[in-house]
Amino acid sequence: MSTKNASALAGKFAEIVGKDNVMTSENDRYAYSYDSAVLDPVMPGLVVRPTSSEALGRVVALCNEHGLPLTVRGAGTNLSGGTIPLLGGVVVLTNGLTRILEINEEDLYAIVEPGVVTASFAQEVARRGLFYPPDPGSQTVSTIGGNVAENAGGLRGLKYGVTKDYVMGMEFWDVEGRLIKSGSRTVKGVTGYNLHGLMVASEGTLAVFDKIILKLVPPPQAAKSMLAVFDSIAAASETVAAIIAAKIVPATLEMMDNFTIRTVDNFRRAGLPIDAAALLLIEVDGHPGQVADEAGVVERICREHRAREVKVAGDAAERNTIWQARRDALPALANLKPTCVLEDATVPRSKIPAMIAALDEISKKFQLTIGTFGHAGDGNLHPTILTDKRDKKEWLRVEKAIEEIFNQALALGGTLSGEHGIGLAKAGFLIKETGRATLDFSARLKKALDPKNILNAGKMAA
Amino acid sequence: MADIKKLAEMLKKLDDKLVSCMRCGMCQAVCPLFKETGRETDVTRGKLALLNGLAEQMLKDAKGVNEIVNRCLLCGTCQVNCPSGVQIVDIFLEARAILTGYFGLSPVKKAIFRGMLANPRFFNLLTTMGSTFQGVFTKKADELLGSSCARFNAPVVADRHFNSLATRPLRKTVGALDTPAGESGLKVAFFPGCVVDKMYPQVGEAAIAIFKHHGVGVYLPENQACCGIPVLTSGDRPTFDQLIEMNLALFADRDFDYLVTPCASCTATIKELWPHYYGGDRANLDKLAQIGKKTLDITEFIADHLLSAGDAAAAQPTTETVTYHDPCHLKNSLGITRQPRQLITAAGRTLVEMNEAGKCCGCGGSFNVAHYDISKKIGTAKADNIIASGAATVATSCPACMMQMTDMLSRRNKGLRVRHVIELYAEGLHRELVVKPQGGLPERA
Numbered sequence: 001m002s003t004k005n006a007s008a009l010a011g012k013f014a015e016i017v018g019k020d021n022v023m024t025s026e027n028d029r030y031a032y033s034y035d036s037a038v039l040d041p042v043m044p045g046l047v048v049r050p051t052s053s054e055a056l057g058r059v060v061a062l063c064n065e066h067g068l069p070l071t072v073r074g075a076g077t078n079l080s081g082g083t084i085p086l087l088g089g090v091v092v093l094t095n096g097l098t099r100i101l102e103i104n105e106e107d108l109y110a111i112v113e114p115g116v117v118t119a120s121f122a123q124e125v126a127r128r129g130l131f132y133p134p135d136p137g138s139q140t141v142s143t144i145g146g147n148v149a150e151n152a153g154g155l156r157g158l159k160y161g162v163t164k165d166y167v168m169g170m171e172f173w174d175v176e177g178r179l180i181k182s183g184s185r186t187v188k189g190v191t192g193y194n195l196h197g198l199m200v201a202s203e204g205t206l207a208v209f210d211k212i213i214l215k216l217v218p219p220p221q222a223a224k225s226m227l228a229v230f231d232s233i234a235a236a237s238e239t240v241a242a243i244i245a246a247k248i249v250p251a252t253l254e255m256m257d258n259f260t261i262r263t264v265d266n267f268r269r270a271g272l273p274i275d276a277a278a279l280l281l282i283e284v285d286g287h288p289g290q291v292a293d294e295a296g297v298v299e300r301i302c303r304e305h306r307a308r309e310v311k312v313a314g315d316a317a318e319r320n321t322i323w324q325a326r327r328d329a330l331p332a333l334a335n336l337k338p339t340c341v342l343e344d345a346t347v348p349r350s351k352i353p354a355m356i357a358a359l360d361e362i363s364k365k366f367q368l369t370i371g372t373f374g375h376a377g378d379g380n381l382h383p384t385i386l387t388d389k390r391d392k393k394e395w396l397r398v399e400k401a402i403e404e405i406f407n408q409a410l411a412l413g414g415t416l417s418g419e420h421g422i423g424l425a426k427a428g429f430l431i432k433e434t435g436r437a438t439l440d441f442s443a444r445l446k447k448a449l450d451p452k453n454i455l456n457a458g459k460m461a462a
Numbered sequence: 463m464a465d466i467k468k469l470a471e472m473l474k475k476l477d478d479k480l481v482s483c484m485r486c487g488m489c490q491a492v493c494p495l496f497k498e499t500g501r502e503t504d505v506t507r508g509k510l511a512l513l514n515g516l517a518e519q520m521l522k523d524a525k526g527v528n529e530i531v532n533r534c535l536l537c538g539t540c541q542v543n544c545p546s547g548v549q550i551v552d553i554f555l556e557a558r559a560i561l562t563g564y565f566g567l568s569p570v571k572k573a574i575f576r577g578m579l580a581n582p583r584f585f586n587l588l589t590t591m592g593s594t595f596q597g598v599f600t601k602k603a604d605e606l607l608g609s610s611c612a613r614f615n616a617p618v619v620a621d622r623h624f625n626s627l628a629t630r631p632l633r634k635t636v637g638a639l640d641t642p643a644g645e646s647g648l649k650v651a652f653f654p655g656c657v658v659d660k661m662y663p664q665v666g667e668a669a670i671a672i673f674k675h676h677g678v679g680v681y682l683p684e685n686q687a688c689c690g691i692p693v694l695t696s697g698d699r700p701t702f703d704q705l706i707e708m709n710l711a712l713f714a715d716r717d718f719d720y721l722v723t724p725c726a727s728c729t730a731t732i733k734e735l736w737p738h739y740y741g742g743d744r745a746n747l748d749k750l751a752q753i754g755k756k757t758l759d760i761t762e763f764i765a766d767h768l769l770s771a772g773d774a775a776a777a778q779p780t781t782e783t784v785t786y787h788d789p790c791h792l793k794n795s796l797g798i799t800r801q802p803r804q805l806i807t808a809a810g811r812t813l814v815e816m817n818e819a820g821k822c823c824g825c826g827g828s829f830n831v832a833h834y835d836i837s838k839k840i841g842t843a844k845a846d847n848i849i850a851s852g853a854a855t856v857a858t859s860c861p862a863c864m865m866q867m868t869d870m871l872s873r874r875n876k877g878l879r880v881r882h883v884i885e886l887y888a889e890g891l892h893r894e895l896v897v898k899p900q901g902g903l904p905e906r907a
Contacts, residue, residue: 023501027526030515031502036485041511041520049500076502077487095500119491140491331545338481340546390481 006045006068006090013048013090016058021049021096032073032091036138037081037425038341038389044071044085051096053113053210060208061177063090067452072204074115074143079342080423082150082203086458092208094145101211103128108216109168109185114145114209118152131219133160136419137330145209151201153419155252155326158377159285160217162419163200169213170196175450185213203421204456206449220285223251224295225319228280228302229273229309233257236278237353239305240376243282244349246301248294253377254281254326257356260333260371260384267332270325273309280307280376281326283319329373330384337369337386341398345409346418349379358408359383365404366397380418406432422460430461469524472560473517476553480517483510483548489540494822495533498839503530506540506550513557528561533833535826535840536695538794551795555694555739562697571828575701579688582708586685589627589660632659632666638684639670643719644677646768651681651718653709653732655725656688657861665724665861668888669760675891676768683712689728692827694739703742706750714749720767721757724884726789726860727827730796733757759792761859761883765801769808784811784886785853787844787867788820789860802859802883809890816851818844825866841870848878855879857886 007024014022023029024046033041045068050056063070069089076083085091094115101111105128112121118139125132135154136142142152148170153162169183182195199207230236236255243250256264256279265272272279280302284294295312302310313319334340347355356372359381363370374382383405387398406416406429416426416433431439442461446453489506490496502508509531515521534554541550567575578585632654643649650673654666673680687708693701713721723729737750758767784806792798799820806813824830824840844867848856856867856878868880 025526026521026523027512027530028501028503030512030521031508034485034511036487038484041515075487075490093500138486138488141487331547334484334486334546338478340484388481390477 005066006088009062009066009068010046012062013046013059016062017048017050017055017096021051023047023049032076032093033084035073035076035078035081035083037079037084037423038339039081039084039424042084042086043088044091045088047091047093049093049096053097056092056097056208056210057173057177057179059090059092060173060175063454064175064177064452068454069457070208070454071456072114072145072149072208074146074149075117075138075141077138077142078146078150078423079344079420080417080425082421082423082456082459083146084424086424086456089454094143094209100124103130103216104185105130107185108218110214110216111185112144112212112214114143114148114212116144118142118144118147125216126219129219130216132166132214132216134163134166144212144214148200148209148212149202149204150421151419153375153378153380155254155375157375157380157419158253159249159251164197166215167196167200167212168215170199170209171211172199172207172209174207175452175454179210180207183213201421203423203460205446205459206455208455220251220287220291222288222291223283223285223319224291225281225283225313225322226295226299226302227311227313227322227325228282228307229276229311230278230280230305230307231276232306233278233356234353235306236280237349237356237376239280239302239307240352241350242301242305243298244377246297248284248297250282250294250298250377251285252281252283252375254374255279255352255376255381256281256326256329256373257371259369260329260373263332263336263371264325264328267328267335268324270321270328272325276308279325281322283323326373329371330382333371333384333386337388339387339389341385341387341402342420343383343385343402343405344374344380344418344420345383345405345414345416346378346380347409347412347414349377351412351414352376352379352381354412355379355381355408355414358412359405362401362404362408366401368394368397368401370401375418378418379414403429424459427458427460466522466524467519469560469564470517470519472564473513473557475560476513476556477517479549479553479556480510480514482546483507484546485511486545488543488545492539492543494537494539494824494840494843495535495836497843498836504533506534506544506548509534510548510550510553513553524561525565528565531557531561532696533829535790535822535824535829537790537822537826539790539820539822542794552738555697555735558695558697559699560697563699567696567698571696571698575693575696575698579693580701580704580708582685582687585656585688586631586633589631627660628663630663632663633684635663635667636670636682639680639682641679641681643679644674646677648720648767649679649681649718650763651713651716651721653686653689653713653721653723653725653728654682655723655728655861657865658724659686662861662864662882665882665885668882668885669722669724671888672764672768672884672891675888676764678768679718681716681718686712689723689725689731691727691731691735694731694735695827699739699741703740706736706740707742707746710746710749710753713753714746719756720763721753722760722763723757724760724859724861724882726759726791726795727862729757729759730791734795759796759798759801759859761792761802761805762798764884764887765804765808769804779810779812782811782855783814783853784855784857784881785814785816785848785851786819786883787816787823787848787856787858787863789858789863790822792859793820802857805883805887806857809886811855811886811890814851814853816847816853816856818847821847823863823866823870825862827862830866837866838870841866845870845874849874849876853878855881855886857881857883859883 069087071085097113097115136152369386496505690705
């Protein structure tokens with residue numbers, strides 16, 4: 001229905017964005033029917049690519065006028081189906097809106113359009129001697145708009161926070177195509193509702209982003225990386241807790257389980273200890289003096305907590321070897337089986353041993369291969385289920401295992417998703433964590449802001 | 463045309479390979495085509511999804527998918543950077559064969575491949591005639607680059623600044639050779655490739671001079687056939703097999719240590735694609751595997767087998783700065799990046815790296831012909847990087863890249879030279895006035 005309506009309006013969209021920026025063919029539409037989540041594709045009726053802020057606003061208004069479902073898409077790397085156009089309609093691409101409008105070195109902020117690629121932005125900021133810390137795994141392709149819509153995290157979450165900690169303000173289009181402004185270029189600002197805060201993690205269901213004001217920070221002057229080898233997960237987890245208890249907040253504090261260690265070593269012959277139960281990969285950064293002190297303390301804590309070996313990177317090459325192992329984790333696991341389901345249920349960091357024990361249980365119970373690695377410092381683990389989605393019987397077990405992972409994370413006081421979002425994949429589980437009242441509250445909010453329910457309908461609570 | 467169900471069944475053969483793409487989309491970061499257009503159908507993830515959609519019979523427009531699958535440089539950058547290790551180039555080559563089998567070859571390609579490439583003698587004759595008369599159709603634009611502007615708009619020629627066909631191709635200037643191994647104790651079979659033979663004979667001559675200098679025996683037979691890459695990428699497997707067999711008749715059962723080519727695409731094709739995709743007589747497979755093992759890129763051969771420790775200081779240093787462009791077929795297909803750079807330094811030149819030296823020049827063989835507008839955009843980005851490096855010369859090790867860069871740089875009129883790495887190395891040998899032996903190596907004349 002909406003697909004038919006959308007294609008009938010192709011001419012009207014073309015008047016706004018130009019003929020070349022409207023895609024109507026079956027093949028073009030099919031190419032925007034999926035994202036990185038392991039879910040079935042759904043074809044949109046048409047795809048439009050606005051190249052100016054004004055055109056973006058008019059596209060939103062036109063969709064609303066005709067009640068056409070609208071799904072905004074950046075790089076389409078979403079892991080929860082947030083960019084799949086569930087009801088067809090119009091996919092609006094942001095990769096025609098890629099300007100960095102301002103990088104202010106005096107007031108430490110930047111203003112960008114939503115289609116700016118995260119890593120290019122971070123690189124440009126670094127060139128000016130500043131730092132934009134959020135580094136989601138997909139940063140070389142992901143967009144700032146997508147990062148904000150999903151509240152993307154990354155390896156530096158523990159010390160530097162996640163995307164939400166860098167959004168100072170925003171301009172966005174409401175469904176009627178009116179430009180809404182929230183936040184400011186100043187560190188302080190209490191003018192009106194914190195609407196830009198509401199936009200973070202809204203997964204494209206409340207408004208369409210036009211410009212984002214991001215906070216920048218000075219970069220750390222020094223960093224030191226190390227790799228600690230443990231014979232038990234418990235010892236590794238206790239080490240994590242002890243580091244934090246010692247009032248040290250590493251920039252990154254990552255863990256890999258035995259299965260992941262073996263897979264990574266097999267992938268690159270990196271010389272990892274394949275008999276180890278767990279590895280911690282740690283980096284402290286900051287002022288050189290502080291880094292030297294903290295690295296010493298972290299090393300001592302590791303040893304006190306039964307690390308059988310601690311390797312401290314002596315130079316850039318050794319540092320790179322350590323982080324290459326972490327970067328290899330997902331590719332190495334993904335190479336084992338055709339389908340790789342990457343979960344991100346998150347628990348308070350003290351519950352990591354319990355969560356890893358539960359994952360072990362789940363893998364045995366459902367006869368599945370699960371490799372676990374992730375951000376131990378913030379409790380955000382990535383249990384990765386390796387399967388073949390064509391094997392229907394196994395796939396049923398995978399679905400059950402995912403549900404069990406969610407249940408375990410919630411039972412441990414954790415949350416469904418640390419950084420991948422709810423989207424389609426976890427929409428059905430939201431009520432378990434938040435309850436009916438929360439869902440109703442969200443639905444009322446959605447209805448008030450988007451009465452025709454055109455914005456990414458079917459996602460999250462909407 | 464057979465029914466679409468049958469096509470879907472044929473594509474189903476690729477299912478095991480297609481399923482390993484997890485749609486992570488990381489190819490968006492490296493695809494030169496996607497960088498220009500921003501369209502999902504131009505990036506690998508989109509193309510693999512479409513092939514899957516066609517195989518699953520979710521799509522009806524097979525012709526459109528065929529066009530999309532052919533709109534790719536096959537540079538292989540996505541494959542090298544793919545987190546899940548998808549065999550992307552293999553999938554595309556297989557898919558093109560299936561789709562070409564289904565839709566048939568275009569009349570133009572059929573005429574070129576089956577009428578011309580599969581008849582080396584005729585191809586040679588035709589291009590010799592072409593070179594005699596080309597002055598009528600083209601005028602010299604940038605003398606330094608040796609490129610020519612077309613005087614009129616022929617459909618393929620358009621406004622390209624292309625190199626003239628050589629008035630005397632390599633097969634005329636050098637002819638057939640069969641010389642014994644000299645002081646190096648090595649003998650090579652030399653496969654110049656069509657572009658070197660017909661457009662850049664000076665590159666072939668440089669190779670022969672280098673072999674002579676180092677005392678390398680050369681086997682250079684007449685009437686070598688095309689390596690087959692344009693045919694394979696167009697999905698024309700019967701002609702591909704035919705071309706391989708013609709070359710096999712010349713090279714199999716001959717006595718040589720290495721088969722050496724100055725063309726990155728020919729090297730990758732002979733080494734990797736011949737043994738993998740040959741569909742003819744099974745008895746030939748062993749021969750192809752043997753030849754594949756012996757095949758080396760010429761820079762790899764010189765750097766790893768001829769260049770001794772003393773040669774680094776051999777050539778008199780010049781003030782010429784050179785930047786190097788990595789051909790996709792060397793860097794992505796064979797992982798060769800060190801040796802060509804080593805030869806530039808050995809030639810006494812100062813090597814300066816350009817930005818994105820390993821990014822495709824946008825030629826992509828027949829991609830350049832079918833999609834000249836995008837090819838030009840990608841090539842312009844390459845030209846920008848070359849110019850920004852400040853080098854006086856850009857060197858590479860693939861004649862197809864040379865053609866593309868000549869075209870792109872000639873438009874800019876910056877007076878930059880485009881050379882093959884071995885041309886520089888050969889010049890270095892001539893300039894070799896004082897040889898400073900190192901590590902007790904004997905002094906050379």
